Amino acid sequence: MKLSGLLSRSNRELPGTSGLARVDRRTGDLLRRIGPGDIAVLDQVDLDRRTAEALVAAEVVGVVNASPSISGRFPNLGPEVLVAAGIPLVDDVGTAVLRVVKEGTKLRVHEGVVYAGDREVARGVEQTAERIADALIEAKAGMAAQLEAFSANTIEFLRRERTLILDGVGVPDVVVPIKDRQVLVVAGGTRHVDGLRRLRKYIREYRPVLIGVDIGADTLFACGFKPDVIVGDPDGIGTEALRAGSEVVVPAQTDGHAPGLERIQDLGIGAVTFPATGNAEDLALLLAEAHGATLVVTVGVQAGLREFLDRGHCGSNPSTFLTRLKLGARLVDGEAVAVLHRSRVSFGVIALLVLAAVVVMVAALWVSGVGQVYVDIAVDGVRALVDQVKGWFG
Incomplete structure (x- = not known):
C-alpha cells in the first residue's frame, strides 16, 4: 500500500509549467539560445515588446524575470504580449535567481513560485491580463517624465550625430543601386511575416530594393525573396540569408567595434561597417x-507612441524620432501600401488576347465559307468588347 502510494504520487503530474532553464543577464545573448519548451530566466526592467515577441517566436513555455516587467515609468508592451500568447510570466523574483538556477536545470513555475524539482528557488508575482491592464493604466502617468527625458536626450544625440542625421556623413557606400528607386525595409516587428506576404504584388510590380534588418533578412529569404542589402548583427541572422544577400552592412559602435563581423569573415562574405x-x-x-x-x-x-517609448524598440534612443523626421513624406508604412495597392493588369496584354481571339474567329469563319457579312459582325462585336475593357481600366 505504501509503495503503491509512493509510485502513484511520483507518477502524478505536478501542477504548473515545466521546461529547461535558459539563464542570462544579457537578454540579447539569451534570445540566441532559447528554443521550444525552454523557460527563459532573464533580468530586464520594463520588458519590451520586441523581446517578448522573440520569446513567443522561440516557443518558450515560461518566462522568469528577476526585475519588474512593468516598473511604472511608462506603459511598456512586453508583458501584455507574453500573457496574450498564454506564456506564464513570473515577475520580480530577485537577482539571486540568476545565480541559483543553472543553465539546463529543469524548472517548474506555478502560481508565482519557481521550483527546481521539489525545491523552491524563487518566488514572485505571476502576471495576469488583469494585473497588466491595471499596471499599464498607472504607468501612463509616467509618460510625461519619459517625454521630458527624451527631449533632453534628443538634443544631446543631435549634438553627437548631427552630421549623420543632417548631412549623411558616415553612411557607407553600397554596390546595390538605390538612387531613384523604391526601397522596402523589412524588420522583425509585429506581424512582419504577414505584412511582407501582403506586399507580394507590390514587390512584383515595382521591384523595390529589398533591405532586411536583423531577422527581417531571414523573413525575406524564407518568403522566397533575395535580400539586396542586409543591415544588422550577423550573429542573429541565419547563414543562408547572409549568403543570399547581395551586401551586408554591420552596425559598428563609436569605438569601431562591430559585433558579428568575425562571423561574416569566417563565412567569406563581404561586408561594410556603419559606425553610429x-x-x-x-x-x-x-x-x-x-x-x-x-x-x-x-x-x-513600428513608430506609434507606445512603441516609441517602449525601451526595446527605441526607448531613450532619439535616433528613431530624428530618422523619421529626416525621411519625412518618403517614409510609408507597409500596411498602408498593402491597402492602397491593387494589381493592375496591363491593357496591352488584354488587347493582345482579344486580337488573338479575333484572328482565330475570322480564320474559322472564312475557312468555313460563312461569308464576309458574318466576319464583319464578329469584328464589330470584338471592337465593342475592346471598348468596354478600355472603360474598365480608365
Whole structure:
C-alpha cells in the first residue's frame, strides 16, 4: 500500500509549467539560445515588446524575470504580449535567481513560485491580463517624465550625430543601386511575416530594393525573396540569408567595434561597417535616404507612441524620432501600401488576347465559307468588347 502510494504520487503530474532553464543577464545573448519548451530566466526592467515577441517566436513555455516587467515609468508592451500568447510570466523574483538556477536545470513555475524539482528557488508575482491592464493604466502617468527625458536626450544625440542625421556623413557606400528607386525595409516587428506576404504584388510590380534588418533578412529569404542589402548583427541572422544577400552592412559602435563581423569573415562574405549609435532599423532607413531612394516602405518597423517609448524598440534612443523626421513624406508604412495597392493588369496584354481571339474567329469563319457579312459582325462585336475593357481600366 505504501509503495503503491509512493509510485502513484511520483507518477502524478505536478501542477504548473515545466521546461529547461535558459539563464542570462544579457537578454540579447539569451534570445540566441532559447528554443521550444525552454523557460527563459532573464533580468530586464520594463520588458519590451520586441523581446517578448522573440520569446513567443522561440516557443518558450515560461518566462522568469528577476526585475519588474512593468516598473511604472511608462506603459511598456512586453508583458501584455507574453500573457496574450498564454506564456506564464513570473515577475520580480530577485537577482539571486540568476545565480541559483543553472543553465539546463529543469524548472517548474506555478502560481508565482519557481521550483527546481521539489525545491523552491524563487518566488514572485505571476502576471495576469488583469494585473497588466491595471499596471499599464498607472504607468501612463509616467509618460510625461519619459517625454521630458527624451527631449533632453534628443538634443544631446543631435549634438553627437548631427552630421549623420543632417548631412549623411558616415553612411557607407553600397554596390546595390538605390538612387531613384523604391526601397522596402523589412524588420522583425509585429506581424512582419504577414505584412511582407501582403506586399507580394507590390514587390512584383515595382521591384523595390529589398533591405532586411536583423531577422527581417531571414523573413525575406524564407518568403522566397533575395535580400539586396542586409543591415544588422550577423550573429542573429541565419547563414543562408547572409549568403543570399547581395551586401551586408554591420552596425559598428563609436569605438569601431562591430559585433558579428568575425562571423561574416569566417563565412567569406563581404561586408561594410556603419559606425553610429542608432539601432539597425534607423541605420537601414538612413542608408536608403542617403542613397537617394524615392520612397521607403517599411514592414515590421513600428513608430506609434507606445512603441516609441517602449525601451526595446527605441526607448531613450532619439535616433528613431530624428530618422523619421529626416525621411519625412518618403517614409510609408507597409500596411498602408498593402491597402492602397491593387494589381493592375496591363491593357496591352488584354488587347493582345482579344486580337488573338479575333484572328482565330475570322480564320474559322472564312475557312468555313460563312461569308464576309458574318466576319464583319464578329469584328464589330470584338471592337465593342475592346471598348468596354478600355472603360474598365480608365
